[in-house]
Amino acid sequence: MKKVFLMTALSLGLLSCGGGETEAQVGQYTTIEVQELYNAGSVAKGEIVEAEIEVKNTGDYPLVIANISAACACTVSEYSEDPIKPGETTIIKASVNTDETGKGVIKKPISILANTRPSATVVMIQATVLD
Template sequence: MKKIILGLSAMCLIAFTSCKEDATKKIDETNIAVAAERDAVASKFPVIEFDKTEHDFGEIEAKSKVETTFKYKNTGDAPLVITDIKSSCGCTVPQNWSREPLMPGDSGEFTVNFNGSGSNKISKTITVTANTEKGSEVVKITAFVKPDPNKVVPAKS
């Protein structure tokens, strides 16, 4: 049994050491250059820069619809691709953004609609998912929603 294990070990050792010379001959200098260039490009990310990161609608009536536009610019070194924009609730709807790559230096925008739900001071976040280094960016809307004057308040007994 020991002879079999010793024999198999010797064959494996010979097989592994005989491959060393062939591996160094298979290295192609052009592949090394291509890999270095690919790695250099992979470290470049797009950078999304907003004209504002927060919008305050001020005082609004309950149930009134308001809208704002967030403008952004790609200030990075690679094309910017926005894959999704989501809000923290269904009362805030982001829309109209381009799903096409935005080249460095180019600008884009998206709109956010808020339906005036809630009461008093509200704050909603909008998450922009993109191929930036962080992977997502956040902008925010705020408003003070005044009570609905037509709402019937139950009388206290």
């Protein structure tokens, strides 16, 4: 339901941009290429894992990232809200504060909600937190 609401909000936002041409149009779906696992390797407890996730628009229409959500409060995402043209890439920055995680192997999912089918793509940030 949340995904439907976000896509509706994105669609209404694009429709309300009157007066000028918009790069992305409602109903245009594209495809993306993204590495679905970011492995940070071994890190010390308390270290901040900085992940840079490259997303490439492999489709024929502009890629519009509507939202990026994390499964926990310890992950923060930063991304461009501008449409990404076909063939171009963007970087999503995410960080995991290992002070807020357990020890051992951790996996923190990031969901990218965009004008793709399916609308959500999950990227897993993984690390081994050492004492």
